[in-house]
Amino acid sequence: MSYFDAASSAPLHPVARQALLASLDEGWADPARLYREGRRARLLLDAAREAAADAVGCRPDELVFTPSGTRAVHAGISGALAGRRRVGRHLVVSAVEHSSVLHSAAALETDGGSVTEVGVDRAGSVSPGAYADALREDTALACLQSANHEVGTVQPVAEVAAACRAAGVPLLVDAAQSLAWGPVEGDWSLLVGSAHKWGGPAGVGLLAVRKGVRFAAQGPADERESGRAAGFENIPAVVAAAASLRAVRAEAAEEDARLRELTERIRARVPGLVPDVEVVGDPVRRLPHVVTFSCLYVDGETLLHELDRAGFSVSSGSSCTSSTLTPSHVLKAMGVLSEGNVRVSLPLGTTGDDVERFLGVLPGTVASVRERLGATAVTAPAPAPASAPSLVVDALGKRCPIPVIELAKVIGDVPVGGTVTVLADDEAARLDIPAWCEMRSQEYVGEEPAERGAAYVVRRLS
Amino acid sequence: MSYFDAASSAPLHPVARQALLASLDEGWADPARLYREGRRARLLLDAAREAAADAVGCRPDELVFTPSGTRAVHAGISGALAGRRRVGRHLVVSAVEHSSVLHSAAALETDGGSVTEVGVDRAGSVSPGAYADALREDTALACLQSANHEVGTVQPVAEVAAACRAAGVPLLVDAAQSLAWGPVEGDWSLLVGSAHKWGGPAGVGLLAVRKGVRFAAQGPADERESGRAAGFENIPAVVAAAASLRAVRAEAAEEDARLRELTERIRARVPGLVPDVEVVGDPVRRLPHVVTFSCLYVDGETLLHELDRAGFSVSSGSSCTSSTLTPSHVLKAMGVLSEGNVRVSLPLGTTGDDVERFLGVLPGTVASVRERLGATAVTAPAPAPASAPSLVVDALGKRCPIPVIELAKVIGDVPVGGTVTVLADDEAARLDIPAWCEMRSQEYVGEEPAERGAAYVVRRLS
Structure with a gap:
């Protein structure tokens, strides 16, 4: 453990x-x-x-x-x-x-x-x-x-x-x-x-x-x-x-140096090990023992649960955990992705082996959660431009990360310059759809009022 | 201890x-x-x-x-x-x-x-x-x-x-x-x-x-x-x-019976062992482990200190302790003596021997505190009636139990029916002078305003 x-x-x-x-x-x-x-x-x-x-x-x-x-x-x-x-x-x-x-x-x-x-x-x-x-x-x-x-x-x-x-x-x-x-x-x-x-x-x-x-x-x-x-x-x-x-x-000076190296290892290697990850927080002016990242197309609660089964206790600022219905106010204020959020904070004495085991387990765990959510297809390159200049995706009643997964699935169905409008009433969508656009180099046009929830408009750029 | x-x-x-x-x-x-x-x-x-x-x-x-x-x-x-x-x-x-x-x-x-x-x-x-x-x-x-x-x-x-x-x-x-x-x-x-x-x-x-x-x-x-x-x-x-x-x-039922017997022993025997003591609190409807009494002509802080030296840790609602300048609001509300107040509250497991040692030490401890305060004379019977029909005792600036000691010292100097007026600015006097009257069967006439503090009037009845 x-x-x-x-x-x-x-x-x-x-x-x-x-x-x-x-x-x-x-x-x-x-x-x-x-x-x-x-x-x-x-x-x-x-x-x-x-x-x-x-x-x-x-x-x-x-x-x-x-x-x-x-x-x-x-x-x-x-x-x-x-x-x-x-x-x-x-x-x-x-x-x-x-x-x-x-x-x-x-x-x-x-x-x-x-x-x-x-x-x-x-x-x-x-x-x-x-x-x-x-x-x-x-x-x-x-x-x-x-x-x-x-x-x-x-x-x-x-x-x-x-x-x-x-x-x-x-x-x-x-x-x-x-x-x-x-x-x-x-x-x-x-x-x-x-x-x-x-x-x-x-x-x-x-x-x-x-x-x-x-x-x-x-x-x-x-x-x-x-x-x-x-x-x-x-x-x-x-x-x-x-x-x-x-x-x-x-022991602070020594542990600071030691743990900083371990969290740096996580910061540096997670983006290579896990596709579609955003490491958040200041890379330099930071606590030595904390590293936080968010994984696209992942349900935070399931991820925590799977990591717990694999022997790792971490926390999450995702909204899709049972204890809260809104994303962490911190991630929100930063404007970064909240879905699939993981905070790793190492206690004194954590070893390099512990961290290596974590890095070994993480990619498979994230992949299995994505697979369960049907989000594997979205990591494939977008298909050839289709004819519909714009699409509407109805994700009303769907909890995070589903609205973002639905968006990712169809973005390839509109031509470059076309738009996808996501209807969603999950609070996390307001944060995660713009964050997705930032990560995937698409344009977040804005939010429009809708009968239920809100309509988030995204323009395909590439 | x-x-x-x-x-x-x-x-x-x-x-x-x-x-x-x-x-x-x-x-x-x-x-x-x-x-x-x-x-x-x-x-x-x-x-x-x-x-x-x-x-x-x-x-x-x-x-x-x-x-x-x-x-x-x-x-x-x-x-x-x-x-x-x-x-x-x-x-x-x-x-x-x-x-x-x-x-x-x-x-x-x-x-x-x-x-x-x-x-x-x-x-x-x-x-x-x-x-x-x-x-x-x-x-x-x-x-x-x-x-x-x-x-x-x-x-x-x-x-x-x-x-x-x-x-x-x-x-x-x-x-x-x-x-x-x-x-x-x-x-x-x-x-x-x-x-x-x-x-x-x-x-x-x-x-x-x-x-x-x-x-x-x-x-x-x-x-x-x-x-x-x-x-x-x-x-x-x-x-x-x-x-x-x-x-x-x-263990409550057993300890209740056991400690109740021990506190009952203190309740019953202290008045016989120590002159001028008032045991306070309900004798029947009471907690099993608590017994409280007050000793006339005794400074509560000194008494606690002497008992501590003798190996007993007790507390006091007296005003004459360093932590407070007014008598306990509880004793005040009850209208009982506050000077020389001692609360004994026995922890689980207290033995009869502990209590006997306490009862053995208490009389000498109280006597020594009284002696130090020059209060030994006051326990002697009042001298023959003197001529002055009334006396004023200036105890301004004197902390408890001095005003009461001064009163007790001179009550024999007025004839039966005569009055002693005590000038005092210590807050405890307001409680302890009437309480003294009650204990010594003298009449507490009342309190009169004074330039400084208050004037407490006592009529000698016996």
Whole structure:
């Protein structure tokens, strides 16, 4: 079995396990109490806070532990917004933030505030200039991830932080995906992390708020964690989180180089091994352990299932998985193909052999899924030009990747210059038909309203 | 060392430890994922939910896990209030709820809602009739603890639940202190628990919401735990929590009887061993493992410190501890003495020998604290009546228990029928001077405004 989904949750690091066990007997008491069990718990908590703050690059009194990264995001955004309520109620986020950030933004909008989503390029990166342009007089807070969780693209945080500083707007950095690899550079104001992403236990997030940043914790009052994270402290888990962060940092440089070589191997070789694949995400400014690609004419759920049967655990931003009906907002914002999407994120210690086995299994797996979908014909060259100048394909009620498969099947039936109109009501078609055109050098003319769903018009160029 | 503060946090139960270790290797993956590590995590989570629901007495789909009891209270109250927003924004709570409930109530008030606090009798119990009277047309939610965390008094939950049901108001029961001992009786609508109170790990609370109860989760959307508890699930801890709840329930009947006998021993013998002690809380309708008493003329922090040195870890609701400047709201609502307050809450497995050692150490410890405060003279019989018909004692700037000690020292200096007026600005005096009068059969005349603090007037009766 090869677990290749570290970006969802990393297996528990041996140091985390060890620290957790060691502190179970020392860290269960209430650290607010004055008796010895309480003092002992307090000492553990203080030491963990110092270690975590050191790794984050802040003062211990600037950092609190939360029950998860999501809770850290919620608390950080709501607290920073409330702290600058008098400035305004405008929030800037990138379009590719984690759902916890986007859901916080949606909550602000429901509550009468306003949100600007800064778009990204085809590699998934924001432009510092575009980000700076989104800052307004009434901007209370800006949020930017350090690196994207789906495609691994590293964002220009230092540049954006400088622009925010110049505008007097605090920047919250969601560092969940990158904290294992090093501190976040640049002059950020708030920072969020999640322990189970770096091999720490579940149940621990962290929120750093720089001194001087206006912050008003929301929700009912609670004296724990400087009033910023309500509820009894989970000290054994916090100790394990801090110890494992220190441990992964100690091996970060070496593992970064090693895993980067392995993901580079996947990036370089998958397009040759599997026809009609788009590797997405920035090829250079990227996390060392993440590589993402999408396969035309493939149903993401079936592909995941087949890879699981072959012993590989990966995730997908495709809409055609049972957990979601819309394509990943990240792939959508990038404008890249979402069908047959696969994210490989290697945990520490992944070997070259694991990766070679994956590369060995992938082509056959994709081919078998395509065969099952009747999509083998579409990889053949288009037949000779036919007479009909335009065709309409009715893919209403068909889930991805069927509308794209139907399109590919008939494009050869219209002459060069002719059009195919695809009627589809699956949300993924809106993303995947233009992406297909880009990949196959056909022209995407545009979308027209239709009685049901939408009509996507494609012109044959070659 | 004897740890006698299980009501704050219980030491980890061996079964919890075992279950936690066993699930660390199985429960770290994302249970929303379709690959085998995810499915395995989902199975663990589902099994834990079933076990916990069985212990609570609800359906598995009515129960979610939260990061703490406090978070369960916050989510339960805010969700139930929002769900019944159209009915009104009135909340009923007892005056002796846990701070997480009272802070939620305060948040509602800040937000424009209204709150009725139902008082308690001297034993700490609400009256079902008084509780029913507090329910109004616009009452969205009522909250009542199953048992009090500071004095152990068991509340008449079934009767209050019936009154709420009759009025069409959902009742949220904070069962944090009692869940180890058995399910909550009566027709409750929402229920909250906290694993570290029953020997489970920190980081796990539970929130049950009966089908049919209107509920609208607050905060940014999140798909985890039926949308009621945001953030990545802490599955090893949840598994450990459920397993240990089942384990403590299996030994509950036996331990209930055993610990009840031990706390009864403390209740019965402390008044004979230590002069001027008030044992508080209901002597019969009470938790088996909790006993609370207050000692006149004693500084709570010093007493805790001395008991800690003697090897006993207990807690205190006194104001004279470094963590707080006001006496416990529970003791205040009961109208009982707060100075020298000691709560003993026995963990499972406490032996008779532990308790005997405590009873052996306590009298000398209290005496030494009193001696240090110069309070030994006050236990002597009052001297012969003196001539001054009234006296004023200036205790301004003096922290508890000094104002009461000063009062006790001079009461013999006024004739029977004469008065002593104590000037004090310590908040505890407001509670402890009347309580002293009650204990020493003197008349508390009342409080008069003063330039600084307040003037408390006491008439000598004997």
